[in-house]
Amino acid sequence: MKQLLMGNEAIALGAIRAGLGFASGYPGTPSTEILETLSRNLEGNNLYVEWSVNEKVALEVGAGAAMAGVRTLVTMKMVGLNVASDPLMSLNYTGVKGGMVILVADDPGPISSQTEQDTRHYGIFAKLVVFDPSSPEEAYFMIADAFAMSEKLGRPVIMRSTTRICHGKASIELLPKLPHTSDIKFEKAPRWVIFPRLSAANKPVIEENLVKLSDEFSQYPNNKIEQNGTAPKLGIACGGTCYAYVKEALKGITADYKLLKVSTYPFPQKKALEFMDGLDTVMCIEELDPVIENQLVQLCGLHGLSVNIRGKRTKDVQNVGEIFPDITKGIIYKYLSLTLPEAVSLPEPPALPVRPPVMCAGCSHRAAFLAVKQAVGSRKAVFCGDIGCYTLGNAAPLDMVDTCLCMGGGITAAQGLRRADEAAKRHNVSGDTPPGVLDFAFIGDSTYFHSGITGVINAVYNMTDIIVVILDNGTTAMTGGQQHPGMGETLMRTRAPKVDIYEITKACGVSKIIRCNPFDFDAAKDAVTSVMDEKGVRVILFEAPCVVVEKSDDKYAVLADKCTGCGLCKKLGCPAIVDKDNKVDIVYDACNGCGVCEKLCKLGAIVKEVR
Ligand code: SF4
Ligand code: SF4
Secondary structure, three states: OEEEEEHHHHHHHHHHHOOOOEEEEOOOOOOOHHHHHHHOOOOOOOOEEEEOOOHHHHHHHHHHHHHOOOOEEEEEEHHHHHHOHHHHHHHHHHOOOOOEEEEEEEOOOOOOOOOOOOHHHHHHHHOOEEEOOOOHHHHHHHHHHHHHHHHHHOOOEEEEEEHHHHHOEEEEEOOOOOOOOOOOOOOOOHHHOOOHHHHHHHHHHHHHHHHHHHHHHOOOOOOEEEEEOOOOOEEEEEEOHHHHHHHHHHOOOOOOEEEEEEOEEOOOHHHHHHHHOOOOEEEEEOOOOOHHHHHHHHHHHHHOOOOEEEOOOOOOOOOOOOOOHHHHHHHHHHHOOOOOOOOOOOOOOOOOOOOOOOOOOOOHHHHHHHHHHHHHOOOOEEEEOOOOHHHHHHOOOOOOOOEOOOOOHHHHHHHHHHHHHHHHHHOOOOOOOOOOOEEEEEEEHHHHHHHHHHHHHHHHHOOOOEEEEEEEOOOEOOOOOEOOOOOOEOOOOOEOOOOOHHHHHHHOOOOEEEEEOOOOHHHHHHHHHHHHOOOOEEEEEEEOOOOOOOOOOOOEEEOOOOOOOOOHHHHHOOOOEEEEOOEEEEOOOOOOOOOHHHHHOOOOOEEEOOO
């Protein structure tokens, strides 16, 4: 029977079908649902899954499992692979025993990431095989090929997907598990210890494999040539989700063309040469970077072919952002000199209300930001942010995020800013960071475990005067509430010891740490004020649950006769507080009852509602 599955569910179930025994990862859009699906399918599958503290750890834990012969899946978004790149590079040299697939989800756009990256480059850089499926259904089947290839080579392989594969849905026939037996036993051998001598011996093997794999992949059924007409002169080369878009655009077209679908790297050179035979021009359509395009250009150079390779380099295809089906259709029609059919004229839809991303009504981060802002007052301060819901604290009226670089990068950036401030003081230079600036760093709980703790240790060791504000809302909120080490439960649904942020931070040797509830607004402000003029690494640990996980039943309302419209409560930026008749009102259904606005109103115009 067919099932309607999200691509990430298809990948997870495809991995189980292929004999998966271990999976690890760190949450990150658009990859998160893969491990969540696995955790819902533990029964009868002899499967272990975990959220690791970061992607590097996930890959290393996975490496251990794969060294012992377990079929292993490690998942992350593409920026996570930057974090995991150290073990990634080495793992090709030590190799693995059990098949290991590193699933990396790219985010064209980017829709929810700090950068736009093409993971196929990492595969080429690390000299690893990359599988690049074009649909959720293909991903379901292809992951079995990826495990088999990894085991055959004794090396990890990458499977890259993109947002539309991860989050698109398809009706997929779920098949029985493939026959597979694992010999799970770690056997001691020199290969597991990465010495330069071993690497020198391995490098030629890796290089030889790449050549052999290019030939082998020329026979792989998912790398294929399709043809319309007897002697086409125009070719189209594509891969990933663009293959599906190209096929859609070509429906009903009678023009002559040849189509090359590329699903693997090393690039299937022989297949590509066969494809280019007889062609004058090739249009390359792919997300994100011109990887297929560059490979074809190289091949033409190597073989002296006079085929005109077009695509991103020639500006026929955009080199940033998602390539949507209608964009693909436009490229194809222009390329094949066809006239786009008149678009069916539909009535203009009503304009959508502008909804900028904001923190939820009642979010504890909002209270924490405002407490810091009010405590700082008119003093000069720089607020370094980090990756999480609280990055949204940069928006007005809070305006509390001046920098945001990468996971864990706020605590460390604050240290550099502090040193710059000190340099300005030494040289008596007046500039944007005059002496006396307070350097704050904000970081959420999951990000703190991911890569924040090392920043605190660095600040303590180097005796840096910064104030670290840990926003602990008890979950990995940004990606939908995944478990982390501070929560006392695992992805296997077992109870676990809670790693205590307060104790761990204290043990790092910080000069002062205060824990407090940001909704206890006056105490929160006092806590910040009390550390502002001290030296060393001072930490405020704000603790209050994420409002999505734990909602209050309380509701607040505005007494119109008392409200003067002064706007003090609006400094919080709560989306439930709206303008009304030169005063404010609270949208009943939107209010999550945190009560901070009540504390801000000096006139007692905001009250808890009794219904
Ligand atoms: S109590 Fe006030 S600040 Fe809190 S969610 Fe409701 S309207 Fe927003
Ligand atoms: S702070 Fe009080 S008086 Fe001022 S706008 Fe808000 S509800 Fe009205």
